[in-house]
Structure formats: structure tokens, C-alpha cells
Amino acid sequence: MPRTSLAIALAACSFQLPTSDATTVSIQLTPTGDFKPWDGRELKPGRWHIDQAVASAVIARFAARKNPRVLDYEHQTLLKEKNGQPAPAGGWITGLEWREGQGLFGTVELTARARKAINDGEYKFVSPVFSYDQATGDVLDVRMAALTNEPGIDGMEPLALQAAATALFSDDEEPPMNKLLLAVCTALALSATATTEDQAIAALDAHFKADPLADIRKTLGVDAKADATAICTAITARGTAEVDPAKFVPVSVVESLKTDLAALTAKVQGADVDALVSAGLADGRLLKAQEEWARGLGKKDLAALSAYLDTAAPIAALTRTQTDGKQPVVDTANGLTADELAVCSATAVDPKDFAAAKAA
Template sequence: MKTSSPLPLAILTTTAEPVAVLSLDLKADANGWQQLLPAGQFRAVDGRPFDVPGNHWFIDAEVANQLIALANDRTNDLVIDYEHQTLKAEENGQPAPAAGWFKTMEWREGSGLWIKPQWTPRATDFIKNGEYKYLSAVFPYDATTGRLLRLHSAALVNRPGIDGMQAVEALAALSLNPKTPNPDSKKTEHSMNELLKKMLVQLGIQVEEGKEPDAAAVLAALSELQTKAGSADTLATEVVALKAGNTLPIVDPAKYVPVEAVHQLHAQIAVLSAEGASTQLDQVIDKAKQEGRLVPAMEAWARDLGKQDLAVLQSFLDKSQPIAALAAMQTDGKKPDADNPDPLATLSADEKKVCLATGISEADFLKTKKGDA
């Protein structure tokens, strides 16, 4: 199976002091910014890159924005070490302490790519005392166009682009190429990659072959998983507390009655209320008849009205003028004087109003009044 050749890497240096080897005065920038790469076409002091037509690397605003975007997609900052020890650690077994870290970058037209390093106290003393003077960038590039592809790291150095640069460049390629023919490291990396893929699948994240997982998506999935775990723990704790403490309220049966008993009581109250209302209506009608306020022909009407609204009926009867004849009929059954030559003349004005209101003729009313009905 044919494997692709590793991307070519380059190590380029600029000054870590206010005065750069590219003859740029950095004293004007007092905010901690440091030039990392120049603008346009550039090459190292030894003539590299030899594998690119025209022997130059290239960076402009478009390339710089791509480099910045790739760096921002990373979770970790980019390292600045000493003498590129990060690339040599596997070979010489020596530690590779950081001199600083960076991710904040900006493109300055006509000047190049600038970074804002966060130096360690030790590196700050080295630079201040002049023990390290130059900043060397490590980056893979396109061997056809010389365009920079991404930033790998940077280092504090004192011999930029002169002795041993080719060897360091080869080590850089070895470090960045995952297909380096090292059986032990390849086996370990393969196992780790497979484990990582399985873990990401469990988090619901699918990663295409040859691409890195989205760091933001991974962090979001882990945060959601942690939240769910916390909720489950809280729920389990509450269940245990309820079982142990039996915190449910205890009902005192002496203070409460069954719902069915309440319903029966409501039904009984309704029956009693109806019976009471009927008795009261009978009493109102009987009293009105005794007082002569209600003629027999109006009793059915009065009873229907009283069932609907007893207060309205009572108000009507209170305003009605008593009819003496009706009152007498209800008490002792005595008839009025039969010697009256004009029977209808015996009807009072109120009695005539009753006839008019009820639709009863005065003659029929008079018959009822005499007891002939």
C-alpha cells in the first residue's frame, strides 16, 4: 500500500528582543506582541526552502487567517520551547520545558503574523538578560507553492537557520507524521485512536477518517453527561432519604371523613333544604289566603313563583291589599250581605285591580267572594 510522504516542515527565526533580524523595530508595540513570520515571500538565511520552486515560503492575509482559525480550533495553546527540544525529546530523552505559550495571533498587513506569547518567568529572565535572542517558528508547508499550512510550535534559539537546521527539520517531519515507521509507537497510537473513537461514539460524536474531532462538541457532550450524572445522583439520594425518613405526612382519621360520607351529607342537606323551602312556601301562601291577599284562582301561580323565587312572591303579597271578603271566607265561612242591590258595587278598587291583573271577571270574582263558586 502506497503511503503519502510527510509534509515538509520549516523552522524560521525572528528576534525575541525589541530589534528583529528582519530589521523591524518592535519597541513601538508595548502590549507584549511579537513578530513570528514576515509578510509575503520569505526564506531562511541559509537559502531554504530548497524543495519549493523559487526557494521561498509564502504567507499573506488569507494564509494567516487559515493558520489563526486552525489554532483557534485547538483546545490547547501552542508551545514555545527551548532549542526545539519538543522535537528532539524522543531522540535524546531530555525534558522539553516550555518557555511560553501562545494562541492569540493577528495579521498585520505589510508586517506579517504576530503572536502574543505568555512567557514563563524563567524565559522572561533569559530574554531580559540576552541569553536567548531569537524566536524560531516550526510549520508544515506546501512544497509546490511554499504556502504555510499550519503552525506547529516555536522555540527560543540563538543560532537561527544555520547549523543543524536540516536535521531539526527532519525530526520535525518525523514528529508530525503519524505514519512514521516505528512499530512500537504505531501500535500504541493505533490502539489509542481506536479507544478514543469508541469513547466518542458513546458520547454521540462521529469522526470522519483522517479528521480530528470537534473539541467544542466533545466538551459539550462531556458537560451534558456530567449534568445527567449529577441529576441521577441527586434523585437517588432523595429516594433513599424518603425511604429512610418516611417524610410523607401522617393523616389523623379523627380529623377527616371519607369522601363518600361527604357526598351523602350534601344529598341529605339538599333534600332537607327542599323540604324546608316547600314548608315555608306553604306557610306564606296559607297566611296570604287568611289575610285575603291571595285569591284561590291565583294560588297555583303563586306556588310556581314561590318555588322559583320565594322572596319575589313575598314582596308581591306584602304589597297586595287584603280583601276582607277573602279573609272572611278563609276564617269562618260567612257570606256577605245578600240584600245589596248592586253586587258588583261591593267590589273595592283593589278587588277590581286583582280581577284586572288575574284576568278573572268581576262576576266570577263576586261569586267566589259570595261563596257560590
């Protein structure tokens, strides 16, 4: 997304030049923290700002460019198109360095003329030109610097530099985008970088000219120019139209079928539960005390009951009685049951004679 608050500024602070016979010198370009113009010009963010984190981005952006930045005389590079005078270089900024507690420094290769002018006292200060974010005041990029004796130039406000349209500023920095254009592109899902203002205006005009009711009219089968009243009438007519009995089943029939199906399902499942529980009780896979539990499980989950009975081991002792179905002997002396003793009593037959007759 293009940066929307870019501005170019001449620094209003001055940094004294070091005198040296060396060709390469280190020159301070900014202080650390917040700093303001000395000449009272009004800044949108209220102040400029640079710290180690901001400086790291500035240094990285500077290092990404192949060509060094110019150090000229009295910002003539910015004024040459206006006054027609040449803008010779006094040196070249080849690198940047952050010094904690001091600020941003530039490594500068001075020309012989500039080195002599500095050592002779003809120039005392350096004034940097940098871009900055109008919202935060953060320094973004060092553009150039100038040898000067008055670093703050009267009347030179941000975004009013004559050289802003020259090749000097035609780098890979994306131009500011109109905030309204950006909002339109976002709302209409247009490319923010590939859409021109004319294209955005045309798209916005088409958007508001489009008929939002066209699809509704088509669906309802009404005239393409039908107004809101006609559309509402068509919708109401659809809602009260007579239902074709050949295509639709009454809701009452559906509900009745659902009830019958539920009853039939319960009946079939109940029969299956009875069969499983009876079989389990008969062969000893279920205890009598488990019958109620087994029936409840079968009603909820017939498959679970079936799986339980498939794995349960039958208890043989539960499948027969101790007398194998015969009545127990009551008269142990003669081997007669209770029923046989009752017969003897009723017929006045001696139990011994009954037992002997029974044996014969």
C-alpha cells in the first residue's frame, strides 16, 4: 500500500563540519529523538523524530540504492531549475551510521574543493534534506545534504521544494495516494496501485447507476421497469398463490406419516427387545434382576443390547431346576410327593401300599 503521508523537508538544525585533511569524513545529519525547525515553520506532526529503530530503517533504505547521495553547496541541487545555476557536488554520502545518544551520521567523500573550503572556514555547517512521515514525524530517508552557513532556508516548507519533480526524486518511492481514491478503491474492490482517479470515478459512477432491483424483477418475472409497488404486489401474489396438490403434500399428512412411522418403529423395536431379553433369560445370559435394565437398554439402543448378549456367557445353573422339573419328595420314607400323599389321605390308602403299587 503506498505511503499516504510522505513529505520532503530541509532540516532546520545545523551540524558543524569537522575540519580535516582526510578525503573521507563523518558528518552528523540528524540529532537523536525529537527535533524541530529553528525558523518557526509549522510542521503537521509538530516535530521530526528519529531513534535507533527509525534509523535502522533509514540506513537499510539508503543501503538498498546503488548510487551515493550528493552533498552540494547551499542546496543548489534543489534550486538549479529555478535559478539556472550549476549544482556542483561538494562530496558524496556513501553510507549512514547511527550513534546512540548522538544521532545519524553520514560517511562523506569530500571533493578537494569542499575539503579546502571547510578547512579555510568558508563553510561551517551541514544541512540535510530528508523525507518524513507527516503523521508521526519519523524520518524516512536521507535524500541529500548541503554545505551551508545558514541551514534553515526561509520560505522552504515541506512539499514546496521545486526539485520534487526532478529526476533526483524519481526513485522507487511510491507516490502519495489520495486518501479518497484509496477509500473508493477499497469499497469497490479495485486495485489501489493500478487504478487511476478517472477509472475510480467511472467505477463509482457505474456502481451508483446500477439497478439493485434488476435481479429481483427477473426472479419475479415482472417488467424490467416495474417500480417498488409492483414488485411488492408480485411478492404478495406468490405468497398467496394456490398450491398445486399434484406437486405438494399437505403438512397434516406429513405429520401423520411421521407419527405412524414412529409408532411402527417402536412396535418393531419392542418386539425385537422382547425376543432378545427372553432368549437371554432362558439361556442364563441374563439374570432375572437384569431384565428391567436390559429392556431399557434395548429401547434406547437395540444394537448395544444385542452386542451385550452376543458376548455374555450363559450360566448353565440358571437353565434348569434341582429336581429337573419334578415335584420334590415330601414322604422320604415311602418316596412320595406331596400330591401323592394327598391322594392317600383322600382315599384312606396306606402310603406304604401306595408306594408298593407305584413301584409295581
